[in-house]
Amino acid sequence: MTPITRRPSMPGGDPIGRRVQSRIYRNGALGVPMPTPRSPGALEDAARKKMSARAFAYVAGSAGAERTARANTDAFDRWEIVPRMLRDVAERDMGVDLFGRHHPTPFLLSPIGVQELAHPDADVATARAAAATGVPMIFSTQASRSMEECAAVMGEASRWFQLYWSSDDDVVVSFLERAEDCGCEALVVTLDTHVLGWRPRDLDKAFLPFAHGMGIAQYTSDPAFMRLATARAERAGPAEPRPRPTPAAIRTLLAMTRRHPGRFTDNIRSAMPQAAVETFLDVFSRSTLTWDDLDFLREHTTLPIVLKGIQDPHDAVRAVDAGMDGIVVSNHGGRQVDGAIGSLTVLPEIVARVGGAFPVLFDSGVRTGADAFKALALGATAVGIGRPYMYGLAIDGSAGVEAVVDHLAAELDLTMALAGASAIGDIDASFLRHR
Numbered sequence: 365m366t367p368i369t370r371r372p373s374m375p376g377g378d379p380i381g382r383r384v385q386s387r388i389y390r391n392g393a394l395g396v397p398m399p400t401p402r403s404p405g406a407l408e409d410a411a412r413k414k415m416s417a418r419a420f421a422y423v424a425g426s427a428g429a430e431r432t433a434r435a436n437t438d439a440f441d442r443w444e445i446v447p448r449m450l451r452d453v454a455e456r457d458m459g460v461d462l463f464g465r466h467h468p469t470p471f472l473l474s475p476i477g478v479q480e481l482a483h484p485d486a487d488v489a490t491a492r493a494a495a496a497t498g499v500p501m502i503f504s505t506q507a508s509r510s511m512e513e514c515a516a517v518m519g520e521a522s523r524w525f526q527l528y529w530s531s532d533d534d535v536v537v538s539f540l541e542r543a544e545d546c547g548c549e550a551l552v553v554t555l556d557t558h559v560l561g562w563r564p565r566d567l568d569k570a571f572l573p574f575a576h577g578m579g580i581a582q583y584t585s586d587p588a589f590m591r592l593a594t595a596r597a598e599r600a601g602p603a604e605p606r607p608r609p610t611p612a613a614i615r616t617l618l619a620m621t622r623r624h625p626g627r628f629t630d631n632i633r634s635a636m637p638q639a640a641v642e643t644f645l646d647v648f649s650r651s652t653l654t655w656d657d658l659d660f661l662r663e664h665t666t667l668p669i670v671l672k673g674i675q676d677p678h679d680a681v682r683a684v685d686a687g688m689d690g691i692v693v694s695n696h697g698g699r700q701v702d703g704a705i706g707s708l709t710v711l712p713e714i715v716a717r718v719g720g721a722f723p724v725l726f727d728s729g730v731r732t733g734a735d736a737f738k739a740l741a742l743g744a745t746a747v748g749i750g751r752p753y754m755y756g757l758a759i760d761g762s763a764g765v766e767a768v769v770d771h772l773a774a775e776l777d778l779t780m781a782l783a784g785a786s787a788i789g790d791i792d793a794s795f796l797r798h799r
């Protein structure tokens with residue numbers, strides 16, 4: 365037996381479930397280390413051991429008493445799969461079509477900000493894994509590495525851009541132009557985070573990554589944003605007398621300076637690193653947005669526009685009426701509103717209202733391939749992976765993200781085989797019972 369270190373190719377040949385299974389058992393027999401655990405709890409525990417306490421708190425934490433995060437996973441428990449027999453499922457196809465492109469699996473990498481909290485290669489490591497697995501990566505506005513850097517390692521692989529709608533129009537337009545220029549195939553506009561939710565784990569640590577200059581790489585690589593930051597730095601003028609800086613303040617300033625583009629020795633004498641952080645905190649988002657504002661995006665991009673954060677069936681209908689190209693049924697993994705409805709709980713009603721009109725994508729609480737099967741059965745067109753790939757990134761960098769995607773894809777494939785479905789289009793609500 366020879367160890368299999370390369371991931372098995374996705375399409376064609378033996379379905380991925382068996383290939384990934386046999387790679388794991390074979391490598392186990394040969395003593396080849398496989399650091400990325402399969403079970404959701406073990407994955408999270410392994411990531412916790414690799415991350416600083418504040419980094420783990422930021423990723424794992426949710427709003428308030430974290431009831432929405434629990435509602436997300438509880439919602440999956442309330443649906444049960446009813447397997448069917450004797451249906452010739454030897455050939456299986458997990459492919460889906462989205463916005464004119466075929467994808468080998470129905471998974472997406474949901475946009476996740478501040479990936480440097482998990483691994484120094486951050487978004488670039490995730491981009492490599494996305495390209496290797498054929499799963500679209502949705503670049504976050506709050507990325508730790510610019511979209512151009514990520515696109516550069518992806519070849520022709522699929523990538524989308526997620527927008528947090530800045531209060532500055534020039535920054536918005538510039539982000540849209542850059543997303544088009546670096547080959548993004550869709551624009552995902554996240555609507556549920558125009559202010560940050562109340563997140564006790566972060567509040568207890570008094571830790572907001574952006575205030576340390578983390579997760580603002582899309583901004584510091586952006587000409588429109590840098591014009592604002594430069595103007596601010598110039599306005600700052602002679603410093604007002606300030607109290608003596610604390611050691612923590614000095615550490616924060618040094619960290620900001622290290623992360624700012626350019627040479628540290630130049631940055632340390634400049635007001636720019638701090639001006640960039642302060643400008644970001646000023647222009648991050650706008651709470652004044654209404655449905656009418658969507659026309660602005662349509663005027664400034666030719667990309668399909670997908671609204672992320674939809675939980676209300678009426679909002680889903682409004683998205684159709686507003687001429688949008690899709691929605692992501694998501695509650696941001698429970699990070700925004702505590703005590704909100706589980707994302708899977710609202711999916712069937714939303715699909716019933718708008719399912720035929722455009723793709724209904726789904727995330728929040730997907731932890732296993734069987735979870736993905738349930739979301740697909742309830743009408744999701746594709747399923748976003750969130751925290752699990754951040755845990756993979758923390759555990760083993762790009763290889764860890766690949767492993768997480770492979771494990772989910774393998775489990776979905778095996779669930780399809782054992783439940784009696786050969787294609788994603790075969791998976792419908794008749795496979796499920798609600799308890």
Ligand SMILES: Cc1cc2nc3c(=O)[nH]c(=O)nc-3n(C[C@H](O)[C@H](O)[C@H](O)COP(=O)(O)O)c2cc1C
Pocket residue numbers: 422423424474475476477478504505506507526554672694695696697698699727728729730749750751752754
């Ligand atoms: C650490 C972290 C950062 C996130 N950053 C973003 C972001 O920048 N933009 C965005 O639209 N959603 C962001 N999300 C939400 C994810 O896209 C996704 O909706 C969520 O992770 C799904 O929940 P789950 O991870 O519990 O399955 C973030 C989630 C986490 C955990």
